[in-house]
Amino acid sequence: MIELRGLHKSFGQNNVLAGVDLSIERGKSMVIIGGSGTGKSVLLKSILGLITPDQGQILVDGQDVTQADRDAFLARFGMLFQGGALFDSLPVWQNIAFRLMRGSLKRPKDEARDIAIEKLRRVGLKSDVADRFPAELSGGMQKRVSLARAIAAEPEIIFFDEPTTGLDPIMSGVINDLIREIVVDMGATAMTITHDMTSVRTIADDIAMLHAGRIQWTGPVGDMDQSGDRYIDQFINGRAEGPIEAIR
Amino acid sequence: MTGALGALGSAVLAMLASIGRVVIFAANTVKHLALHPFYPREFFQALVQIGWLSLPVVGLTAFFTGGALALQIYAGGARFSAEAVVPSIVAIGMVRELGPVLGGLMVAARVASSIAAEIGTMKVTEQIDALVTLSTDPMKYLTLPRVLAATLSLPILVAVGDAIGIFGGFLVGVNRLDFNSAAYLKNTVDFLETADVVSGMVKGAVFGFIVALMGCYHGMNSGRGAQGVGRATKSAVVAASVLILGANYILTEVFFTS
Incomplete structure (x- = not known):
């Protein structure tokens, strides 16, 4: 279980997170929604330790992440970055097997390659992609490779940062379905940040809306349409008028 | 006020x-x-990129500098009938000063810029964050191999550059200034001391450290977007060049005046 307690983060005068409290149950898929610049990525990066919060506590299975052994902690996570973040200098299979070729999860090169090819198949790509470089792939293929890298070491917790950004609607649907299948198959705890409502409805068990640095509403995805919360109603229906000010 | x-x-x-x-x-x-750990593959790749592939530019720079130096010293020496000092001054000038400084500056232009651009692009495309989430320390994976490779390869580049520069001076001396080739070589060897060569190579090591460090530092601290990476690249080259010239003065003070 992931628990956030009173998380604060400012950049200069900009109060991005102003006391975020949130719980994500083990094995559940939580989707964080919210407008651009509301701190969704900051929240996610704070959990991973890529950004240090100014205040508050992050607990994973009851343990404060600042007290945890960093390597062991990160070995439990997989992350799909918004732009893929594949390493340009490495072929696809080495990108996927990156964690399996170094550190505590290191294994023989052939075994790491076999796992990479199996993960490629898992995300619907053929083994001939393995030796190509990321720059030779389309946006959708890069996203799939990035997804394969995120699941390569069978993580317990997977983060997805805007998984469908930049993809056409059909490819977005494919990625959403893949994410849902993989999370269910692996029994992983997932946290996704997105403003794509199709993604939300496909991926989420629960959703939380981040607004003005706090969680505005959280609950099961099935309750989202009848939440009675004006903010979430405006967001999910994409209305320009409402409590959330839209800058024109 | x-x-x-x-x-x-x-x-x-x-x-x-x-x-x-x-x-x-x-x-x-x-x-x-x-x-722990050390990444040998990244180190050897950096060694090839920084050391081996810089050889043509450093060699050409040294060659033309050695030749021009011979012409300059000959013209200047002729004012007080001291043309004979050309071989020794070319050798000492190249080995102590011009070899390391010009080699360092050329490598700064070639390597600091490419390191800063590469790491800066990795930063803005979240590849550095991805490294961290994959339990890999970017300092160990990106910075250390490059800094170590530059620190170890620059002295060798400087030594090779020195030899090429002296050869450039030799060619000009023999073909344009009518020096006897055997006498030119004898003068070169007689006047050069081990300390001259070693001091130049130590300068090379320091300059290599500076070049790669500035490339990595500015890349890691790159701003967002193409403009951020461009600014990081420019800053890396400027900082590396200025630091090389400053460090050169300090090292010259240490080696030759104390």
């Missing part, structure tokens, strides 16, 4: 903060030398 003093104070504080950050970055890099 108060506003101007305030602005000056802010600028000085910002500069001191920058120096502090670079020193901490350098100390961190050196500290990682002693820490």
Whole structure:
């Protein structure tokens, strides 16, 4: 279980997170929604330790992440970055097997390659992609490779940062379905940040809306349409008028 | 008046903060030398990129500099009938000063820029964050191999550049200035001391450290977007070049006046 307690983060005068409290149950898929610049990525990066919060506590299975052994902690996570973040200098299979070729999860090169090819198949790509470089792939293929890298070491917790950004609607649907299948198959705890409502409805068990640095509403995805919360109603229906000010 | 003093104070504080950050970055890099793990593949790749592939540009620079130096010293020496000093001055000038400094500056232009652009692009495309989430320390994976490769390969590049520069002077001396080839070589060898060569190579090692450190530091601290990476690249080359010239003066003081 992931628990956030009173998380604060400012950049200069900009109060991005102003006391975020949130719980994500083990094995559940939580989707964080919210407008651009509301701190969704900051929240996610704070959990991973890529950004240090100014205040508050992050607990994973009851343990404060600042007290945890960093390597062991990160070995439990997989992350799909918004732009893929594949390493340009490495072929696809080495990108996927990156964690399996170094550190505590290191294994023989052939075994790491076999796992990479199996993960490629898992995300619907053929083994001939393995030796190509990321720059030779389309946006959708890069996203799939990035997804394969995120699941390569069978993580317990997977983060997805805007998984469908930049993809056409059909490819977005494919990625959403893949994410849902993989999370269910692996029994992983997932946290996704997105403003794509199709993604939300496909991926989420629960959703939380981040607004003005706090969680505005959280609950099961099935309750989202009848939440009675004006903010979430405006967001999910994409209305320009409402409590959330839209800058024109 | 108060506003101007305030602005000056802010600028000085910002500069001191920058120096502090670079020193901490350098100390961190050196500290990682002693820490597990080491990435040999990345180190050898950096060695090829920084050392081997810089050889043509350093060699050409040294060759033309050696030739021009021979012409200059001959013309200057003729004013007081001291044309005979050409071989020894070319050798000492190349080995002590021009070989390391020009080699360092050429490598700064070629390597600091490419390191800063590469790491800066990795930063803005979240590849550095991805490294961290994959339990890999970017200092160990990106910075240390490059800094170590540059520190070890620059002295060799300088030594090769010295030889090529002296050869350039020799060709000009023999073909344009009518020196006897055997006498030119004898003069070169007689006047050169081991300390001259070693001091130049030590300078090369320091300059290599500076070049890669500046490339990595500015890449890691790159701003967002193409403009951020462009600015990081420019800063890396400027900082590396200025630091090389400053360090050269200090090292010359240490080696030759104490």
